[in-house]
Amino acid sequence: MRAATPESRRSSPAAVSAAEELIRATGARVTQGRILVLEVLQAAGRALTHHEIEAAVTGPLDRVTVYRVLDWLTRQQIAHKIPGDDRVWRFTIAGQKQAHHHAHFQCTDCSQVICLDDVPTTLRPRLPAGYRSAGVEVTVKGQCKACVRPAPRRVRR
């Protein structure tokens, strides 16, 4: 975990970050790991993989801890867990408006995922008898800005 001079942790007046606020609101412990990971997610404008998150976190944070924090964030419905075409989880902060209907774009070249906010999803596919719908997810497949022009980047993770 991070160096954490006394000032950096408690007396910093500027911002009890939005992340910290959100975590505290759950009633669970406000830990460094949770704050750091959540701040990374909030700063990113797109879905991040576990790797990207681990790399973006400022201090060293154990791989497993990142997994556990992400799992916790997902259970708290603060984050959203997206299965990708490369078999890798990606995570985004889950805005409240996105609770039920949610659209993603996934690049077929680099597998990046971004969230699409303005979804015209008044869409209700009919399910077989006995099935219960809990929401609809729309995923647009295609090429992202970076991959559409030149030779594809092939980032993958």
Place this chain on the structure above:
Amino acid sequence: MRAATPESRRSSPAAVSAAEELIRATGARVTQGRILVLEVLQAAGRALTHHEIEAAVTGPLDRVTVYRVLDWLTRQQIAHKIPGDDRVWRFTIAGQKQAHHHAHFQCTDCSQVICLDDVPTTLRPRLPAGYRSAGVEVTVKGQCKACVRPAPRRVRR
């Protein structure tokens, strides 16, 4: 091996199966593995995991071969590869009408996937500038018939 009497190849008396036909039409080799796997997929009314397919195939067929056959079927666009919420690929036969717009239902309890045919997908979410759409996938999340009623089954695979 010459034109093979029915019994000499398999116990299935159902003549030259639709599966065999389909494979032959691609111009590639018509092998036991391909026939068996494709028949399993055609018989199933839903998306199957690698495990399910391997278990359903009558004779012993190597794990890796099943993977390779599935990969080949996907490349031939005979099968369709679906990423699930449990990090496991699922495969279905790809009907021709499903080519571009295709909806799935995925159970949040047991992760089973079924195909929904009648999708009213006249839906075109707006993408950021520079992005290129190649198709839209709609996934309905919820509980399947088996999981909606009693205590959820939690099958997972």
Place this chain on the structure above:
DNA sequence: ACATCTTATGCAATCTTGTTGCGTTTGTTC
């Protein structure tokens, strides 16, 4: 500020899914 209790963390080991390399077998063609 300190003791205490609980929960989260770090580390190592493990599991699961899927892939690769390579020698052998099997379809297909002639």
Place this chain on the structure above:
DNA sequence: GAACAAACGCAACAAGATTGCATAAGATGT
């Protein structure tokens, strides 16, 4: 039936994610 390429089986490997357990750190009461 021979010859050749394409599939197959086996073993090893790889990557992502999970689990068990001892230790550290947040929260709470005094």
